[in-house]
Amino acid sequence: MSATDVVEVSGHIIDSLILAKILDEIIEAEADYKIVQMDVGKTPADLSRARIEVTASNDEALAALLARLHPHGAHPVTQPDAELVAATMDGVLPAGFYSTTNLHTAVKVGGRWLDVENPEMDCGLVVSTDKTMARTAPMHRIRMGDLVVCGSEGVRVRPLERPSGRSPFEFMASEVSSEKPKALLVAEVSERIRRARAGGGKLLAVCGPAVIHTGAGPDVATLVREGFIDVLFAGNGFATHDIESNLLGTSLGVSIREGTGVEGGHANHLRVINEVRRWGSIRAGVERGILKGGVMYECVRAGVPFVLAGSIRDDGPLPDVITDVVGAQDAMRAHVGDIDVAVMLASTLHAIAVGNMLPAGVETYCVDINQAVVTKLADRGSHQALGIVTDVGLFIRDLAEHLTRG
Amino acid sequence: MSATDVVEVSGHIIDSLILAKILDEIIEAEADYKIVQMDVGKTPADLSRARIEVTASNDEALAALLARLHPHGAHPVTQPDAELVAATMDGVLPAGFYSTTNLHTAVKVGGRWLDVENPEMDCGLVVSTDKTMARTAPMHRIRMGDLVVCGSEGVRVRPLERPSGRSPFEFMASEVSSEKPKALLVAEVSERIRRARAGGGKLLAVCGPAVIHTGAGPDVATLVREGFIDVLFAGNGFATHDIESNLLGTSLGVSIREGTGVEGGHANHLRVINEVRRWGSIRAGVERGILKGGVMYECVRAGVPFVLAGSIRDDGPLPDVITDVVGAQDAMRAHVGDIDVAVMLASTLHAIAVGNMLPAGVETYCVDINQAVVTKLADRGSHQALGIVTDVGLFIRDLAEHLTRG
C-alpha cells in the first residue's frame, strides 16, 4: 500500500538550509525517509548532494509530498517528460496545471530540459507548439490550445542559495525590526545599487503617496534625472500628489514647504487631476510647459517609462492611469524582465503586487515605517525581499545623497 | 484693501465644537473677527446662532477663508445664486468647480435652495438643465454641457452634530486604542445594528481576506443567511479564499479546520480561481451544485448583491471581479445610497475606498487589528467612522453570536 520514490537534490544544500527544509517537509507529511547517499561538500566551496528515499502511506500522499519537495529543488531521480495538456478555453488553465514559483525553472519536453524564459509566481507553464520554448503565462493570458504543463513531474526548479559573506542585512533575514543602524543600511543599499548598475543592472522604483507626503518627492525626482531609476511603478495618488506639489506646492492639501494646511487645499488633488484630464496626459502638460518639475516631469523628460496602476480608492483618475487592473499588471509585466534591483517605497498595495511578479533573483528592498507591511511581503513568498523598517522620507533623502554625490 | 463679510451659523454650535472650529479657522487664516450677534441656547435642547463679521487682508484671502468656513456650515448671510458653468469636455469639470463634502448639502439656484440628492465626497455638483434637481457627480461621469457649480457661493452644508448621550464609543472619537473593553464594544455594535435594522436600515459589510484567514468566514455566511447583511463589498482575495475554504477546506493553503499547511496548498487559491473561471461565474457554481457553502454561496442564495472590485495584486481574477476600477466604483455607488450602517472588516483598501463614497450620516465601524488603518480612515475625512482595534476573527464570531441568538 505504501509508496516510495527516490529524490535527489544538490547544491549548497546544508548551509543554505535546503536539506533541512526537505527533511522537515517529509517529517511534517508524516512520511519516512532513508538517506541512501550523501556527499557532503568537504569545504565551503564544494557542492553537496543527497539521494533520499521517501516513503509515504500511499500513492496520493507520495505525490502530494513530492509536490511539496519540488520548490526546494528535490526532484525524483528519473524524471519523465512533463505532461502537457491543451487548454480548452481562453483564460482558463487545464485542471491540474503546474503552478509556478518565481525560481529559475526548467521543464522536460521530448527528453530535453527547456529553461523557462520568464519566471513568475502563481502562473501556468506553457510550452510552445514546436516544443522548443517554455514560458510562464498568467491565467488570463491562456489561449485555447496552449500546451500547459500539468503536475510537477518533468519540472525542476533551482532554489535560491543564500549569498555568503557578512552584511548589515544578514540578521534581517530572520528579524525585521526598526532597531537597526539606519545610516549603515542606507549606505549598504546605495552601494548595492551602484554595484548592480555598474554591471548594467536596471533599477525599478515602486512608490507610494507617502513618498510625496513625507517630502521626498524632490529626491526621487533627482534620482530619475540623474539616471538612477530605470522604471517607475506607482498609482494615481503618487502621481497626483507629485504633480500637486509641483503645481500648487501642496501634497493632499498640506504645504510641502511649510507643513501647514492651505486654504481650500483639501480639493487641490482633485483640481490637479481635473487639469491633467484636460491636458489629456501628463506628457501633454510637460510639453506645453505647464508642469515644470517633479518625479513625473523628470520621467517624461528622461524617457523613463512608468506604469500608473488604478485602484478603487482613486479619485479621477489621471488619464495616464491604467484603470483595468489586469491591463495594469500586463503593463508592469512588460518591464519586469529587465529589472535587477527593485526598491519599494511606502507602497503596500504595489509592493505586494510587484513582489508577486518579480523573479526570485531580483534584489528587492522594501522600505516602510510599518513593520507589518514588510512582514506581509515576505509572507507572500517574496523571500528575497529585504525589509527596512524606517521613515521613508528620511531614507530616500539619504539614499539620493549617497547615490548622487559619489 | 481689507475685505469683510458677515457669516452666520446655527445649530448646537457650541457643544458640537462647531463655533470653536470656525473661530479657529479664522485665527489660523490670520484674519480678524467680531461676533456681531450671538444667541446662546440657554439649555441643552436650544439651538444657538452666531453672526460673525470676518475681515481678511484682501478679497482673495477672504474668499479663501470663506471656503474654509464653508464645511463647518458657516455661510455668508446673504447668498447669491450658485455660479453654474457648463462643462466643455466629457470627464472634466470646469476649473473652479465646487468640490463636495460628504455632508448634507443644498445649492441655491434661481433663488431656491435645492437639496443635493446623493452627498459624496470629492465630486462635482451638477444642477439639472431645468434647475430643479442637484446631484453630485464624480469627475469621470461629467458630460459636456453639464451645469457644474463653481465656487462655494450659493452652497450650504449642514455639519454633523455629535450625537449626545454616553456610550462605550464616546471616548473613541479622540482615542483609537486597542486597550478597550472589547466584549462591550461588540455588544454595542450589535445593539446599534439591531436598532438600525428595526428602523428599516440597511447594512453594508466590507470584507478583507483576513476575515477568511482568521476563520470568521462561517460567521459572515451566517449573517448573510439570516438576513443581517444587505450588501457585500469585497475583492478577489476575499471571495477566492471564501470559496477555497468551502471547496478545499483551506484559506491561502492553510487548513481552516486544523490551522496547518496542506500539501500543494499554496496553489489552492489559483486552482479555485481557475475553476470559477471555467464555471463562468460564482452563481453558475452555486446553481450547478458545486459550491455548497460560504459567504459568496449565501449571497447568491439569498439574493444579497455583492460587488467584487479588482486590484493589481489579484491573481486570476475571478470572473465576477470588476477589473476596471472606475467601473467597480460605479458599481459600489449604485448601492451606497441605501446604506445606513457600514461595517468594514480588515480591509484597508476597500475601507478607504468605500469610506470616501459614503454620506456623512452613515454609521461606520472600522474593525482592524492594525491601529494605523483605523487612523488612516479617519484622516481621510470619514470622521463618522468609529475605529475598533481588535482581532477581526474573534470580533466577527462574537458579533454573529450577538445578532443571531437574540
Place this chain on the structure above:
Amino acid sequence: MSATDVVEVSGHIIDSLILAKILDEIIEAEADYKIVQMDVGKTPADLSRARIEVTASNDEALAALLARLHPHGAHPVTQPDAELVAATMDGVLPAGFYSTTNLHTAVKVGGRWLDVENPEMDCGLVVSTDKTMARTAPMHRIRMGDLVVCGSEGVRVRPLERPSGRSPFEFMASEVSSEKPKALLVAEVSERIRRARAGGGKLLAVCGPAVIHTGAGPDVATLVREGFIDVLFAGNGFATHDIESNLLGTSLGVSIREGTGVEGGHANHLRVINEVRRWGSIRAGVERGILKGGVMYECVRAGVPFVLAGSIRDDGPLPDVITDVVGAQDAMRAHVGDIDVAVMLASTLHAIAVGNMLPAGVETYCVDINQAVVTKLADRGSHQALGIVTDVGLFIRDLAEHLTRG
C-alpha cells in the same frame, strides 16, 4: 431633590474648545444647564467669560459633575476655603484627597489663593502648617500630620489654551501619523529648541536603547558636548549600549560601524556592565581614562546630570542605576521643575513615566517609530505632547545637524 450651582469660566474659552468641553461634560452627565451670562470676546484678542447654572439630579451627582468640570477651569462662583485634612499615616493620603492635574493650580486657604509650587499629575496637594505655601506630593512622600486638600472646593486650575499661529504641528494634535513631511518637522523642533534655549530654557532628553541601536549615539553625544542637553533620563540599557559601543564598538553585540554581528557579541553588554561594576561607577571609568567617548562620557565631562532608572528587564545593572523605582522617580522629580522642553526618544517606558511628572506647560516631543507609543502618551494625559512617528536614528542625526551647524 435636584441640586444646582453656578460655575464660572473665563479665557479664550471658545476657540480653545474649553466652553464646548464644559457643556459636553454637563450633557454627558445627563445634567441640565442654563447659560446665565455670556460675554463673548468680540475679537481674537478678547477674553470670553461664561456663567453657567448647572442642575443635576441630586447633591451627589452635582458634586461629581463639578469635579468633572474642575480640570476645565470651571469653578463655582463663590468658593469656600479648601478642606484640609491631616494625614494619619505615613505614605497614605486621607480618603477623599484632591487628585492633582499637571495644570497650573491654586488653592484657597484662609481666604487667600495660594499658587501650587510644583504642578504634577496624580499627586496629593499639601498645604504648609503655617498655610502660606502649597505643593504637590506623591503619595509615598506624605507624612503623618501633613495637611492635605480634600475635595475640589477651594481649588482652581487654569487649563492650557492652545497656542495660536500655524505650524507644521497644528494638524498633529488630532492626527498622529507617519505620513508627514519629516524634514520640516525636524527643522521646526530644532527651531523651537533654539527659541526655548535663547530664553534660558532647559532641555531634557529621555533616551531609549534604540537610540544607540539605530546609530544615533554619537549625535546625542554631540548634543551633550555642545551644551544642548541639560538633563538626561534613561535606563540601564541605553547607558550600557552607549558604553558598549564606545568600549567594544557594538550595540547589543551588533557592530556599530559595520552593522554585522560580532563573535561573542551577544555577551558584550554583560561584559560592559560587569566592568563598570568593577570601576564602581561610570564617572570612575571616565576619570581613570578607560571610557573615552559617548553620551554617558560627555555627560560626566560636561557635568550634565543624568538619572538612570532601573527596570525588571535589566541585566546587572550598572552601578549608577537607581534600582528602587520610587527612588528613581524622586531623582527625576528633582530635575523636572527646571525643564522647558522635553524630547523623548524611542523610550516607551521612560516617556510615559516622565510624561506623568512634567507640568502641562513643558513643550514635549515624543519621537518613536511606533504610532501606538505616541498615542499612548497622549492617552495618559500628556496632551501637550506632540508625537512624531519616524525613525529615531535618522531623526536625531538631522536634529543634531540642525542644532549644531547653526
Place this chain on the structure above:
Amino acid sequence: MSATDVVEVSGHIIDSLILAKILDEIIEAEADYKIVQMDVGKTPADLSRARIEVTASNDEALAALLARLHPHGAHPVTQPDAELVAATMDGVLPAGFYSTTNLHTAVKVGGRWLDVENPEMDCGLVVSTDKTMARTAPMHRIRMGDLVVCGSEGVRVRPLERPSGRSPFEFMASEVSSEKPKALLVAEVSERIRRARAGGGKLLAVCGPAVIHTGAGPDVATLVREGFIDVLFAGNGFATHDIESNLLGTSLGVSIREGTGVEGGHANHLRVINEVRRWGSIRAGVERGILKGGVMYECVRAGVPFVLAGSIRDDGPLPDVITDVVGAQDAMRAHVGDIDVAVMLASTLHAIAVGNMLPAGVETYCVDINQAVVTKLADRGSHQALGIVTDVGLFIRDLAEHLTRG
C-alpha cells in the same frame, strides 16, 4: 599562523537546522571547514553526528569562532576541564566569565560533567567549592570567592530540537502574523496547557494592565480560582486596575460594565492604591472582607503566589509591589524553576523580563495585539516563545471557556 580544531555535534542536527547554522557561523566568520566525519541518521528517528575541522586565520579568531559555535552544541572533541576563577569582588564576575544561555548546560570539573541546576540566560556559571555542583548566578549575586567558569572550554550546551509533528503553530515560527485562524490557536493553546497540567506541569501567567482594560479580568480570576494558574507575575498597574474594577467597577476610570468614563474616575486608581496602602497589603483587604473578587483576591484565597514588580511609571505603588527591581527579579527567579508553561498576556515589559529568565524548555505563549512586541521577545533570545497577535481580551475569554468547560 592559522589555527585549527575539531568540533563534534550530534542530535537531529539536520532537520533541526543545527548543522546548517553551524556551517553558517563558520562561513560568516570567514573561516574554513572540512567535514571529517558525518553519520547521517538514515531515518527520522536516528540521530546524526558530525565532526568538523575548523580552521581560522589565527588563535584568537578560532577562539571567537568556537564561542559562536558553542550555543549550537558544537564543542571541541576533547575538552579540558573548565577554567574556574574566583571572584574578587561581591557583585562582579571575573573578566572573561562564561556568559550563560538558557539551554541545558553541563560543565566539566575534575574530569566529570556536572549538570547546571538552573539554566538562565545572561548569567555567570558558579561551581561549588567542593566541585560537586554547578549553578547559574546573576551578576549581582556573585560573592567574593565564588568559583566562576571563564571561557567556554569545558562547557557543553544542548540546543533545543524542534518538536516534530504538525500544529497550527508550525508556520508561526517564521511568521508572526495577525492573519491566522484564531479560534484554532486558542483551542491549541488550551489543549497544550491541559496536556502540560495532566503531566503535573505548572502554569505561569504574566499579565499586563490591558488584560483588565479589555475586560478579561473576570476570566483570569476564574482561571486562578479553578486552579489553572500556579504563579502570577504582574506589575502595579495590573493589580491596581484589577482591584479598582472590583471595588469601584472601573479600570483606569472607565466603567467595566458600560465602557464609559465615570465622574472623577481618572483618580480611581489612585484612590484604590491609597486604600490598599492603608490596609497594609492586598491580603489584609481580603481578610477584612473589603476586597471580594478579582484576580488578586482569587490569588490570595487560593494561595497562588504572585510577584508584583515595580516600574518607574507606577503611581503609589501598592504595598505589595517590590519596588527594587533587582529584588523583584530575584522574587521571580524563586518561582521560575517550577514552571512548565508560561502565558504572557499584553505585557511588553514583563514578557521580556520573564522571557530572559525562563529556561529554554518552558513552553511560552506571548499574546499581544502589537506584532512588534511579539517579534521583540523572539529577538531577545526567547526562541521557544510562540507569538499570537490578537486581541488579548477576546483571547483570554475564549481560553478560559476552553479550559473550564472541559
